[in-house]
Amino acid sequence: KPETRRYIDIADEEPQAGRGFFGIGGSSKEMQAAAPRPAAPRVENLEREIENLRGVIDELSGTRGTSAQPSGEVVSDELQQAMQDLVASGIEKRFARQLVKQAGFEMGEDERRDETAIQEHLATQMMREVEVKDILDGVGATSGNSSTTVIALVGPTGVGKTTTIAKIASLGILERKLRVGLINLDSYKVAAADQLATYARIMGVPFRSVNTKDELDQALHDFASLDLVLLDTTGRSQKDQESLLQLRHTLNGIENLRTALMVSATTKDTDLNEVAGRFRIFHPQGLVISKLDETSVYGCIYNLQKRTNLPLLYFTVGQRVPEDIERASAERVVDLILDL
Ligand SMILES: Nc1nc2c(ncn2[C@@H]2O[C@H](COP(=O)(O)OP(=O)(O)OP(=O)(O)O)[C@@H](O)[C@H]2O)c(=O)[nH]1
Numbered sequence: 001k002p003e004t005r006r007y008i009d010i011a012d013e014e015p016q017a018g019r020g021f022f023g024i025g026g027s028s029k030e031m032q033a034a035a036p037r038p039a040a041p042r043v044e045n046l047e048r049e050i051e052n053l054r055g056v057i058d059e060l061s062g063t064r065g066t067s068a069q070p071s072g073e074v075v076s077d078e079l080q081q082a083m084q085d086l087v088a089s090g091i092e093k094r095f096a097r098q099l100v101k102q103a104g105f106e107m108g109e110d111e112r113r114d115e116t117a118i119q120e121h122l123a124t125q126m127m128r129e130v131e132v133k134d135i136l137d138g139v140g141a142t143s144g145n146s147s148t149t150v151i152a153l154v155g156p157t158g159v160g161k162t163t164t165i166a167k168i169a170s171l172g173i174l175e176r177k178l179r180v181g182l183i184n185l186d187s188y189k190v191a192a193a194d195q196l197a198t199y200a201r202i203m204g205v206p207f208r209s210v211n212t213k214d215e216l217d218q219a220l221h222d223f224a225s226l227d228l229v230l231l232d233t234t235g236r237s238q239k240d241q242e243s244l245l246q247l248r249h250t251l252n253g254i255e256n257l258r259t260a261l262m263v264s265a266t267t268k269d270t271d272l273n274e275v276a277g278r279f280r281i282f283h284p285q286g287l288v289i290s291k292l293d294e295t296s297v298y299g300c301i302y303n304l305q306k307r308t309n310l311p312l313l314y315f316t317v318g319q320r321v322p323e324d325i326e327r328a329s330a331e332r333v334v335d336l337i338l339d340l
Pocket residue numbers: 156157158159160161162163164192233234235236290291292293294316317318319324
């Protein structure tokens with residue numbers, strides 16, 4: 001059943017026969033081959049067009065159908081396979097579609113049938129997109145009135161914040177020769193305070209355990225001669241809005257505060273999405289992703305980076321303190337996802 005495309009292909013002089021949403025941007029050969037449709041009542045046309053556009057929107061947002069076919073662009077079996085592989089490695093469907101679409105667009109006819117070339121192309125594209133940052137950059141810079149940088153780790157329960165604080169402290173001390181202090185906030189959770197106190201003792205750095213905003217201010221005042229203060233917070237459920245707001249209030253007004261959101265790579269993608277949304281109130285400067293050693297599906301890292309637009313800071317890859325931490329790199333993300 002032919003349909004007019006007048007409202008989509010604005011540049012077209014003649015109404016062309018369309019092929020549903022897959023026809024959009026389709027090859028001109030296909031469009032020329034189709035016969036112009038006879039005149040039809042306008043309202044009916046409009047209804048069809050609206051239905052078509054709905055299809056396009058659904059397809060773009062990945063809610064309709066399970067077909068891996070990217071809409072309207074050059075496709076090859078190999079590109080389709082690449083898209084399926086991306087989805088299997090946890091990349092959200094709409095991102096996978098974008099990547100493959102772009103690859104198909106940029107690659108030559110022969111390349112499009114070459115799996116290795118496709119992999120390389122996807123790798124290059126993802127490398128361009130993934131953003132990383134070193135959160136210790138500029139900390140302890142040798143300016144005259146060097147002020148203390150405070151880094152707070154926030155995130156859901158049990159993702160590895162306390163162990164990671166110790167790992168980052170160690171990186172700061174060993175690699176950057178920083179004077180580091182540790183503070184545990186919410187010390188009502190006795191075990192957490194003990195845990196961090198133990199790490200502080202092993203590393204020989206000053207430590208404070210505080211409960212209130214006043215105590216925190218006092219501890220930061222005491223640590224004013226240090227380059228870096230790492231602030232451990234207890235995990236909070238993203239659903240516990242009150243607790244999140246209370247923490248934000250406590251952190252409010254701290255000078256030179258950098259906040260990092262920590263999540264585990266083992267968390268379901270949809271939950272990660274919600275976590276990122278709820279923790280936005282802390283204005284995190286980047287993401288720390290833990291437990292890469294406990295999963296083999298890494299697409300969530302790419303998804304989260306794309307959705308939040310926050311740079312990746314660190315990956316943690318095991319329980320050993322201080323060894324099991326890596327500075328995030330785009331290469332590593334791509335290696336993990338494409339299994340290179
Ligand atoms: N496999 C693995 N385990 C990790 C990693 N990071 C932390 N853990 C473990 O996860 C558990 C929780 O770590 P914590 O550092 O206490 O987590 P937390 O976020 O401080 O927890 P709360 O303070 O309760 O919110 C511990 O057993 C850690 O050893 C990691 O990268 N890989």
